[in-house]
């Protein structure tokens with residue numbers, strides 16, 4: 001076929017120095033447009049909840065959206081761990097009405113509404129920690145922590161979720177999720193074009209929101225992990241800077257009043273915890289961290305990301321990074337890079353496949369905010385990568401990108417951070433100070 005003959009004609013190193021970054025879900029994993037919806041529907045239909053199918057799906061999706069709140073109770077977060085038995089158990093505890101299922105799970109159906117109120121309270125308290133000044137968010141954080149730790153309804157809910165989730169019925173139900181997803185995935189050859197990119201000198205990285213173990217396991221299941229050895233860059237890794245656990249533990253102690261801490265001290269810990277949070281999603285600053293990692297150690301960017309390695313201005317001048325970013329979502333894979341660099345730097349490619357393929361936000365945007373290329377399947381994308389990409393100029397990133405929003409950083413916060421006895425706070429403050437110095441170089 002034309003793709004293969006063109007491949008043979010090219011010299012082996014025509015893409016040397018190019019970093020090709022690929023999103024994972026709905027990009028490397030080429031899920032069909034309705035695969036996710038069909039997976040959830042088939043998965044939930046394995047046992048009759050006693051409610052209409054649409055209501056079951058809505059309740060499940062509400063639990064996934066509130067996954068961060070469930071994690072506060074020490075439960076699995078279904079946002080990243082789809083089909084987790086804790087999510088299934090919470091679903092049954094709040095939405096199931098089928099008497100037989102309730103009997104099998106030893107659940108009292110008359111308590112469903114009360115359990116639903118516990119969840120609603122938890123979600124509402126969790127949301128309140130996301131808005132307002134640091135002082136307002138710290139106060140909201142104290143409230144939600146108090147609720148999770150001391151509210152007897154929350155405690156009872158958590159015990160019941162764990163009991164139900166451990167039942168053989170729920171364990172086997174949960175295991176079916178990955179099986180259904182695998183069966184519904186279309187058979188598309190992603191590996192051949194990627195292998196060819198590597199053989200021509202390009203470096204591949206996978207950039208993903210979520211847990212490193214989950215994303216690497218998905219790539220392994222699709223037989224792609226060896227192409228990304230040491231190059232899977234997950235938000236979880238970026239947000240878990242060395243020493244971050246000590247910072248979270250110190251905040252825990254202060255917020256739950258196990259140890260006394262001055263309000264100013266809590267404020268600075270919270271401030272630096274916020275910096276970690278900014279890397280926990282596909283923000284422009286998370287992408288900046290990934291690009292620093294790829295520049296600081298192009299062979300093992302995953303390790304560089306974990307170590308919070310930053311490449312200095314000299315490194316960027318010596319080896320400017322030429323980036324091609326490929327992803328299925330404008331808001332997660334294209335827009336953050338535009339926010340970071342503005343238009344014209346690197347190459348932004350949207351692959352409109354999967355559950356977000358129908359979203360067409362770029363058509364409402366001015367041309368400079370749109371992707372450079374858009375394709376609707378891997379046949380088109382593969383043809384572009386193999387035959388056209390070598391001829392497309394990719395403007396390099398010439399200077400180190402910001403790893404944090406500048407407006408959020410004050411010299412006082414940095415100075416206070418550098419005086420802290422917490423290693424991670426000192427490192428973050430030093431990283432912020434380094435970043436502010438880049439423009440002077």
Ligand SMILES: [Mg+2]
Nearest residue numbers: 023025026328
């Ligand atoms: Mg995606």
